[in-house]
Amino acid sequence: MARIRTIKPEFWDSPGVETLDFQWRLLFVAMWNWADDSGRGKAEARELMGFAFPRDEDMTVGEFRRGLGEVRRVFEVVFYKVDGRSFYFIPSWARHQKIDKRSAPRWPGPEEGQEYDPSTNLPVDQQESESRRDSAETPPRTRSEHSAGTGEQGNRGTGEGGTEGTEEADASSSSKTAPPPRPEVLKLCQHLADLMVGNGCKKPEIGKKWLDEARLLLDNDKRDFDEAMALIDWCQNHHFWRSNIKSMPKFRTQYDTLRLQREDQNGPKQNRATDWRDVSNQDHSEWTKGNQ
Incomplete structure (x- = not known):
């Protein structure tokens, strides 16, 4: 109805x-x-x-x-x-x-x-799986194919390389000016990446998008760091969510859904472990030592 x-x-x-x-x-x-x-x-x-x-x-x-x-x-x-x-x-x-x-x-x-x-x-x-297979069967395009169009479009930028030189220069400039991520932001990303690898996934690249979403999770969404670590543990040990939460942006988007489902599964909030060190299946002391 x-x-x-x-x-x-x-x-x-x-x-x-x-x-x-x-x-x-x-x-x-x-x-x-x-x-x-x-x-x-x-x-x-x-x-x-x-x-x-x-x-x-x-x-x-x-x-x-x-x-x-x-x-x-x-x-x-x-x-x-x-x-x-x-x-x-x-x-x-x-x-x-x-x-x-x-x-x-x-x-x-x-x-x-x-x-x-x-x-x-x-x-x-x-x-x-079929998409990856189709992609693998498609031959890569040549440099001339990437620059297809008018001569001006192919040569825009510096030299004959089109925009490639400009993009590399911008990336280099950005990497020099970007401040390093806060330790807790990096730890959230690294923790999710490590557990994904432990579940048999390919090691993800922790890039700007991951770091930005982790920072917004803590600063804008006002999520507690230890609680977020515990929720990462829970979702990566859950038979359904570990195959669906494969990035920090997705984790942030689904945060409330994960939290509510964990509460439904584990009972009243006061009976749940609130420290990620208590619920993890990994030796977090060794993990922390290796990432300091």
């Missing part, structure tokens, strides 16, 4: 919303109404399309599936299947929908199923 939900003014200016066609912006709002009090909803295409666009007779199921894929891309909605049935989960739900008397979840959570891309109906792992 559809429910009354809150639409904040900030939604219309959300990053990336300008890349969506108007009907898919409305689709995301309709998915709020369609979701239960935990931000989960049925994602059966025909049923959801009938709810969101009951009078749009010209819309096809294929077009609607592409729209769901766009919603997934921009708003990071998680689409997943449990026992052959399709569902979705809105990660930002807890931040934007305040419900005084929340009812029990009506639908299974994403941790109980397999994530898929609604635009292709393929499991995410399989789609990423």
